[in-house]
Amino acid sequence: MTDLSTDFTRTRAAFHLPSGVTYLDGNSLGPMPVAARDRVAAMMQDEWAQMLIRGWNEAGWYAQPRVTGDRIARLIGAGDGQVVMGDTLSIKVFQAVSAARALRPGRRVILSDSGNFPSDLYVVQGLARAIDSDLRVVEPEAVAEAIDDDLAVLMLTEVDYRTGRRHDMAALTAAAHDAGALTVWDLAHSAGAVDVDLLGADADFAVGCTYKYLNGGPGAPAFIWTHPRHxxxxQPxxxxWMxxxxxxxxxxxxEPAGGVERMRVGTPPxxxxxxxxxxLDVWDHVAMPDLRARSIELTEAFIAQVEASCPDLTLNSPRxxxxxxxxVSFRHPQAYAVMQALIAQGVIGDFRAPDVLRFGFAPLYNTAEDVSRAVGIMARILREGSWDRQEYHARAAVT
Structure with a gap:
């Protein structure tokens, strides 16, 4: 598919995008694909309703985690038969880190950074207590120098959920291997957003979710990849059972199944x-280099326009x-209230504590017009101070 040319007008038409809304939160939850409603309805009507339990064989339900995993493999630089679906991202983090740690029995240190998603750290804090290991957390910029001969596993999220900072996967994997350690990469903010190349980087394990840039819907299952050599x-x-x-x-x-199949746990959703x-159908028409180029174009334009018209904001992402x-994220002392005012005006991003306005750009459906509209509305809100209303300061359960 190297000669594939991406038509972003076509990909945008594949999504249900509410009228009057500029959606810049696909890095948290992707919008609904137009085809999803009918696909789910057909599955329920033609398979579940008619086949009942026979659907595990006749409709291929049992094989779905492998079949869907192969579709995702192309997007992350993996091969067929190397990715399997199921369960939540936290469970897949637990499996990957525990398996990697077991492959380095003489070492106790698991290294991560303070930009990692907190739930990954929570999982490994509990795992480390259970398997007599030490979790060390350093600043993102200090990861390379913290890799030493005591290291068993380097566990990192490739793209920082708060700042968008991207680790150099190939360089850090090589450094870990030189020290005799293995790597686990969380691709939650990478898969479907950037040009991931797991095999090219010689990574060891990777995990990721599918409800962000892959648009699988709230609670969509996670995936796990294991390098063929492992x-x-x-042994997670x-x-x-599965x-x-x-x-x-x-x-x-x-008795573990062969290959990545052993990373299945519960009944597939x-x-x-x-x-x-x-x-995932839309990705059949997408070239990843085109996607990455479009992403850079959108984020560069957003940064330039925000800095030109919103002097109260401070860039919190790498330039x-x-x-x-x-x-892209920007900082503001009242970021939560500013974001609520934006949402009320039809520009949806999100807030991350303590003071971050976060905007995700999904090239499949975001446009240059989305950038200009979002910046124009945000500039007006900041200029007029219309964010400073009581209802915008009230914290909701999900931010």
Missing amino acids: ADAA ILQG GHAAPFAFQPDY VIALAALDAA DPARRGSQ
Whole structure:
């Protein structure tokens, strides 16, 4: 598919985008693909309703985690048979880190950074207590110098959820390997947003979610990738029924399936996978270099326009696009209230504590017009001070 040319007018038409709304929060939850409603309805009517339990074989439900994993593999620089779907991202982080740690039995240190998504750190804090390991957390800029001969696993989110800062996956993986350690990469803010190349970077394990840039819907299942050199040696602590070599033999003892199949845990979320399958159709017409170029174009324009018209905001993302994912954040002392005022005016981004306005740019559906409209409305809100209303300061449960 190297000769593929991406038509972004066509990809935008594949999504339901409410009238009057500029949506810049696809890095948190992607919009609904137009095809998803019918795809899920057909699955429920033609498969679940008519086939009942026969759907596991006749409709291919049981194989869905592998089939869908192959569709995602192309987007992250992986090969067929190397990615499998299921469960939540936290569970996949637990599996990947525990498997990587077990492959380095003489070492105790798991290294991460303070820009990692907190839930990843929560998972590994608990895991480290259970397996007698030490979790060390350093500033993002200090990761390379913190890699030493005590390191077992380097666990990083490639694109920082708050700032958009992008780690150099290939360089840090090489440094970890030189020290005898393995790597686990969280691609939550990378998959479908930037040009990921897991095999090219020689990474060891990777995980990611599908409800952000991949547009699989709220609660869409996560994925996990294992480099082929580890696929038949990895032994995650969490061993589930679907990861057994013969699950329907109902043997009392666990025997891992071959390859990445052993990373399956529970019953696949079939309805959610149907929605995700519809979302992935659009990617059949997308060249990842085109996507990355469009992302840079949009984020560069946004930064330039904000800095020209919103002097009260301070850039909180790397200025160099090569060091940035597909999101941009700015700081403001009253960022939460400013974001609520923006949302009320039809510009949807989100807030991250303590003072960050965060905007995600999804090239599949965001345009230069979205950039200009969002900046124009934000400049007016800041200039007029219309964000300073009581209702905009009231914190909701989800920010």
